[in-house]
Amino acid sequence: MTSLATLPPRQNGGGRFRRLLAVPDGAYRGALGVVAAVFAVLLVAFVTSLVIQARPAFAHFGLSFLTSTKWDPVHVHYGVLVFLVGTLETTLIALVIAFPIGLGCALALAFGIPERLRVVLGPAVEMLAAVPSVVYGLWGLLVVAPWMRTIIEPALAHITGGHGPFSGSQLGVGLLLAGVILSIMVLPTMVAISRDVLLAVPHVEIEGAFALGATRWQVMRRVIIPSARGGILGATTLAIGRAMGETIAVTMVIGNTDHFSHSLFGTTQTMASLIANEFSEATEPFHLSALIAVGVVLLVVAVVVNVAARLLVRSVDRQRAIGIGVL
Amino acid sequence: MTIMAADPVLARRAEIQRIAEATDHRRQLLSRLALLACRACLVITLIPLVALLVYVVIRGASAWSWAFFSHLPTPAGIPGGGIWNAIVGSIIIDAIAAAGAIPFGIAAGLFLADSDGRIAGTVRLAADVLSGVPSIVVAIFAYAVLVAHGIGHFSAVAASFAIGILMLPVIMRASETAIRGVPTVLSEAGLALGARRATIARRVVLPAALPGLLTGVLLAVARGAGETAPLLLTTINSQFFSASPTKPLAAVPLVIYENGIQAYPDLVKIAWGSALFLIVMVLVLSVGSRLVAARLRRVRYE
Numbered sequence: 175m176t177s178l179a180t181l182p183p184r185q186n187g188g189g190r191f192r193r194l195l196a197v198p199d200g201a202y203r204g205a206l207g208v209v210a211a212v213f214a215v216l217l218v219a220f221v222t223s224l225v226i227q228a229r230p231a232f233a234h235f236g237l238s239f240l241t242s243t244k245w246d247p248v249h250v251h252y253g254v255l256v257f258l259v260g261t262l263e264t265t266l267i268a269l270v271i272a273f274p275i276g277l278g279c280a281l282a283l284a285f286g287i288p289e290r291l292r293v294v295l296g297p298a299v300e301m302l303a304a305v306p307s308v309v310y311g312l313w314g315l316l317v318v319a320p321w322m323r324t325i326i327e328p329a330l331a332h333i334t335g336g337h338g339p340f341s342g343s344q345l346g347v348g349l350l351l352a353g354v355i356l357s358i359m360v361l362p363t364m365v366a367i368s369r370d371v372l373l374a375v376p377h378v379e380i381e382g383a384f385a386l387g388a389t390r391w392q393v394m395r396r397v398i399i400p401s402a403r404g405g406i407l408g409a410t411t412l413a414i415g416r417a418m419g420e421t422i423a424v425t426m427v428i429g430n431t432d433h434f435s436h437s438l439f440g441t442t443q444t445m446a447s448l449i450a451n452e453f454s455e456a457t458e459p460f461h462l463s464a465l466i467a468v469g470v471v472l473l474v475v476a477v478v479v480n481v482a483a484r485l486l487v488r489s490v491d492r493q494r495a496i497g498i499g500v501l
Numbered sequence: 502m503t504i505m506a507a508d509p510v511l512a513r514r515a516e517i518q519r520i521a522e523a524t525d526h527r528r529q530l531l532s533r534l535a536l537l538a539c540r541a542c543l544v545i546t547l548i549p550l551v552a553l554l555v556y557v558v559i560r561g562a563s564a565w566s567w568a569f570f571s572h573l574p575t576p577a578g579i580p581g582g583g584i585w586n587a588i589v590g591s592i593i594i595d596a597i598a599a600a601g602a603i604p605f606g607i608a609a610g611l612f613l614a615d616s617d618g619r620i621a622g623t624v625r626l627a628a629d630v631l632s633g634v635p636s637i638v639v640a641i642f643a644y645a646v647l648v649a650h651g652i653g654h655f656s657a658v659a660a661s662f663a664i665g666i667l668m669l670p671v672i673m674r675a676s677e678t679a680i681r682g683v684p685t686v687l688s689e690a691g692l693a694l695g696a697r698r699a700t701i702a703r704r705v706v707l708p709a710a711l712p713g714l715l716t717g718v719l720l721a722v723a724r725g726a727g728e729t730a731p732l733l734l735t736t737i738n739s740q741f742f743s744a745s746p747t748k749p750l751a752a753v754p755l756v757i758y759e760n761g762i763q764a765y766p767d768l769v770k771i772a773w774g775s776a777l778f779l780i781v782m783v784l785v786l787s788v789g790s791r792l793v794a795a796r797l798r799r800v801r802y803e
Contacts, residue, residue, distance in 0.1 A: 202699040206612035210624045213609055213673075216666070217627050223645045224638070278542025286539045295543070297791070302550045304720070304787045306727025308754045309776045312761040313553045316769065358549045365546060389532035412633070419635025421730035422758060446637050446730070453644075453734050469641045473634060480633035484626070 221473075228467035230460060239467060245432045247452070252464035254445065254471055256434055260349075261444040261472070263435075264424060265417040267353025272360050273410060279361070280368035281394055296369065303362035311426035314355040319346035319427060322354075327439050342437035345429065350438040352428040356420060360413040367412065371405025372398055411483030419476055421446040445472045554780070561777025564770045574740045574756075580767045584775055586742045590657065590750030594736070595726050597661035597746060602668040602725075603718055609669075610676025610714075611702055625677075632670035639666050640731035648735060655737050655749040663731035668721040675717020679710040712794035719790030723783045729754035753779050 197205070231252060232239060242253020283296060323346030334340040375398050383393045399406070429441025430451055443451070445468050456462040568583050575582030609628075613621050643663035648655055683706050691701035707714070737749040738759050744750075753775050760772035 197697070197699045199698045202697065202702070206608060207620075209605060209608040210612045210620065213605075213624060213669070214627065217631065219646075220639075220642045220666075223642060227641075227645055275542045275545055278539040279546040282536075282539035282543040286536050287543070295547075299546070299550075301784060301787060304723050304727070304783050305550075305553070306729065306754060306779055306783060308727070308729040308757045308761075309557060309780060310553065312757055312772055312776050313556055315761060317552075317556050358553075361546050362550070389528050391532035391535035392528065394535070415633045419633075419637070421635065421637040422733075422754075426758070426762060446635055449637050449641070450730055450733050453641075454737075466641055466645075469638045473638045476634055476638070477630055480630050481626075484629065 224466060224470050224473065227463060228470045229463070231464040231467040232470075234460075239464075240471070243434070245448075247456075247458070247461050250458075250460055252461075252467075254468050256432060257443055257445040257448045257468065258471065259434065260428070260442045261418055261446070261475075263349060263442070264352045264356055264428070264444055265414055267350065267438075268356035268360060268417045269410070269414060271354065271357035272364060272413060275357075276361050276364035276409075276413075277368060277399075277406065279365045280372055281398075283365065283369045284372040285390070285394065285398070296366075299362050300366045303366060307359060307420060307423040308426075310355055310359050311423035314351060314423060314427040315347070318355065319351055322346045322351050330438075339438045342439050344439050345441065347427050347429045348439050348441045349428065349435045352424050352444075353438075355423055355427055356417045359420065359423060360416050363416060364409050364413045367409035368402075368406050371402045371409065374405070375401045408483055411479060415476055415479050415483075418444075418479065419446060419472065421450050425450045445469075557773065557776050557780055560770075560773035561775075561780075564774025565777065569771075569774050573742055574751075574771070575767075576740070582767075582771065584751075584753060584756055584771065584778070586739070587751040587753045587756045587775070588778075589742070589744055590736075591726065591752045591754070593744060593746055593750060594657050594660045594664065594732075594752055595722065597658065598665035598668060598725055599718075599722050601661070602665040602672055602721065606669050606672025606718075606721070607676045607707075607714065609673045610680055611706075613673065613677040614680035625674075628670040628673045631666075632674070635730075636663070636667055636728055637730040637734070639663050640734040642666070643731065644734045652747060655735060657736055657746045657748065657750040659735035660732050660750075660752070661746070663735055664725040664728055667728060667731065668725045671721035671724065672717055675720065676710070676714050679713025679717060680706060682713060683709040712797040715797070716790045716794045719786045723786035723790075726786070727754060727779060727783055729758055733758075 235242070235252060239252060239254055240258070241255055242251070243255045244251050244253050245256060246252070279299075283292060283299070287295070323344055327344035327346070327350070331340050331344065379397050379401060380393055383397045388396065424444050425447035428443060428447055430443050430447060431441045432443060432448075435442040449465050449468055449472075452461070453465055456465055568581060570583055570588065571585050572581065572583035573586055574584065609624070613625055640663045643659050643666070647659035647662055652658065687705050687709060688701050691705045692698075696704075732752050732755050736752060736755070738751045738755040739749065740751075756775045757772045757779065760768040760775070763769060763772075
């Protein structure tokens with residue numbers, strides 16, 4: 175029988191690993207600083223390597239890389255404008271659909287439904303933000319595309335008379351489907367962040383408005399939304415960033431052709447889907463360099479959007495920019 | 502009575518009363534309609550998401566069988582076959598990515614949590630910006646470092662590198678938030694006892710921040726596991742089994758992408774089955790992290 179007295183005295187800390195970690199404060203802080211520095215170096219290496227590899231394409235085509243609409247690997251001519259426009263178009267469609275619905279949904283989640291429903295639906299929406307994009311792509315291609323081809327696109331063409339953006343052959347896949355799938359993908363993110371921001375509006379302001387006799391809608395419109403606009407803006411910009419960089423789902427549903435689409439039903443391509451489609455087939459070095467240059471353009475656009483969002487949110491409202499950084 | 506009715510003050514009062522009631526009616530109606538519209542938006546948001554889950558569950562479940570999980574893929578046109586190699590490949594790729602990103606991310610989180618200087622601000626901004634960089638662009642970096650130069654060919658390690666970088670900002674910011682949430686009195690008590698900062702971090706701060714750390718880490722891993730675009734540029738799907746990280750390994754998201762765009766019903770079926778598998782994994786990770794975190798918190802404060 176082992177009594178307490180016969181056990182070997184417990185060493186303070188004990189074990190080589192633990193002793194190794196009990197380093198002096200200076201060394202500990204230094205080590206953490208090194209980690210942060212490594213992170214910074216990693217980012218610098220990231221940007222540098224991209225720029226170096228994209229240089230041949232930029233040097234050869236100069237500004238015409240951005241303004242040319244011809245992407246022709248066979249004749250070694252590369253211009254990114256079609257795909258830049260494709261990225262902007264899909265993002266715009268997604269935003270036009272997702273912004274009003276997302277804001278309404280966030281308002282309903284925060285103030286429009288009973289508490290019991292809220293505690294279930296809130297986390298459920300957040301969970302859906304974690305569904306991988308390739309699953310959205312699969313569903314969009316195999317389930318939604320046939321709906322678009324047989325129901326939605328004929329209906330839209332019928333209502334509008336089939337002119338302008340609603341003309342052309344109805345394929346199912348294309349610009350409109352890509353925008354719709356993107357809007358579905360960014361909605362959970364937008365809703366989750368906007369709801370948090372709306373719920374963070376000070377209660378005294380809301381109660382004050384009610385005391386003045388405002389209706390629920392007046393309180394939302396005149397008090398809650400103005401007070402939360404910084405965070406809503408941040409959530410929207412985050413959604414824009416997501417939509418612009420989304421690759422795999424868009425690649426599966428946009429049709430992947432390298433010309434402008436003159437109709438919502440037509441096929442085109444985004445910068446991200448172009449890289450996904452051609453990168454592993456790019457055997458010729460110049461083709462690869464051009465694709466990496468497309469990546470640089472995408473990176474620049476993404477960074478500008480992100481930084482602008484953060485500055486905007488900070489200047490509009492310093493206090494309530496809590497939504498950003500959540501996701 | 503007739504005199505009172507003729508009184509202009511009273512007449513005006515009645516008029517105001519009437520207008521006020523009409524206005525009140527109108528704005529109450531408007532309020533009700535607006536709330537209805539908001540609730541409609543909620544339903545509109547939920548419908549496609551529920552439809553997506555229902556489709557994946559129904560079509561995916563019919564693809565599931567013992568062979569689906571334990572067999573290798575068969576060539577197009579031959580029914581049967583499974584995704585065993587892709588499951589192993591995904592586990593290896595994501596495990597290596599997590600093994601790199603978790604300790605690094607938590608250390609960076611520790612750094613950010615107790616520094617407020619310009620360096621910390623820059624690192625924080627860099628992490629935020631990195632979290633907004635499209636995954637396909639990060640994949641190009643992994644390609645340049647490990648596929649074009651480092652290893653010299655497509656490999657699972659290159660995929661891990663890309664996915665690890667994508668996990669990093671999520672883990673960093675989540676652990677910073679979790680560590681900042683630990684009451685400062687705890688670390689001050691440690692300092693008062695004469696403990697070193699490294700000891701306090703390991704014995705006091707990190708254990709107290711564990712629920713938040715766990716949620717952040719598992720969320721990052723779940724998101725990383727679903728990434729497909731980085732895999733396209735760093736590894737190649739194959740029908741063979743391999744567990745060597747320096748070789749290109751198959752992965753579940755790649756199976757969904759490549760089989761989903763095929764014309765063969767058997768391959769599409771495999772894609773649906775893989776999609777269900779991936780969703781189940783991701784949801785288990787994110788729901789599980791919340792439950793474990795909630796349980797840890799309860800145990801601690803009871």
